[in-house]
């Protein structure tokens with residue numbers, strides 16, 4: 001187990017055609033035993049970050065340390081890291097036992113008895129004891145995934161790296177394996193960096209989430225922090241499903257300290273308490289954001305809190321309804337309990353609580369204020 005630090009880490013690819021800055025001045029301080037999920041859209045630098053930590057990719061600039069020791073120049077095999085890939089990369093001609101033992105036979109001087117003990121322990125942890133004498137070809141995708149993870153566990157490394165390990169599994173199995181991997185992590189307590197493009201995976205598994213965009217760090221925080229206090233519009237949009245509603249608005253301040261947000265097709269009153277969080281020099285051109293799950297339909301609220309919109313589509317997803325509305329010719333999304341099922345074409349009223357309102361600087365996209373500010377958001381689910 002070990003602390004993992006990235007200090008100003010940059011990766012530049014110089015190809016004949018162009019120079020690509022894949023990761024730029026990335027700083028991360030990952031605590032001993034922490035489960036970090038790196039998330040972001042395709043091409044944002046997730047895999048490059050992981051490959052630099054593993055040693056499969058050189059570092060253009062900066063320093064990476066494990067347990068305080070610089071590893072930039074160390075070969076991958078000397079970094080005390082185990083990696084699980086999307087393609088499980090199992091040896092087809094070896095048994096499960098052979099696959100799990102092979103790395104230890106090659107890179108350690110452990111005796112056969114100790115190797116066997118570790119393989120059987122890991123197999124038990126992954127629930128694959130019965131498969132030890134089988135070949136990978138006869139296993140399902142989920143079982144192969146377990147073998148690949150088991151093979152990493154037997155190494156008892158300082159750091160685990162996972163590169164989209166669940167993307168080849170079907171949705172149900174993926175959800176199951178998420179829980180399983182989280183359980184394994186809490187059992188072995190090894191510092192873990194897990195890469196995925198799936199924000200839901202990140203939200204359900206991580207102690208802290210690292211959000212990248214175009215090679216730069218946007219935010220690092222607990223799932224609650226990035227959900228309730230996204231640092232900018234990019235993070236607000238990326239985290240949550242369906243994604244946050246945004247509207248260009250201008251803020252008009254009244255003499256009594258209250259204010260009004262004015263946008264296309266709606267006005268929204270803000271209290272003095274809310275506006276205390278908005279500095280006097282904040283720009284008046286803002287982007288207003290509210291999550292679909294914070295939008296109520298036909299709720300019993302005072303008239304001045306109601307915004308009229310037309311229902312375009314109602315999507316029944318089982319646990320909730322996704323309601324797509326037309327507000328001044330732009331889509332507005334609501335995620336409601338199943339009993340709220342308006343007709344398509346019906347005019348409904350929408351409302352939302354001030355505590356659920358986010359404001360962003362229209363130019364920079366940086367957050368100006370989040371309505372929700374009461375709870376301590378720094379605790380991760382597993383802590």
Ligand code: ADP
Nearest residue numbers: 013015020022041042043044045046047048049
């Ligand atoms: P992600 O894993 O988030 O999809 P990557 O880390 O794979 O993103 O890629 C980040 C950027 O670096 C992309 O623009 C990608 O095209 C570029 N890139 C990745 N690997 C190479 C390479 N070997 N040579 C040139 N460019 C690369």
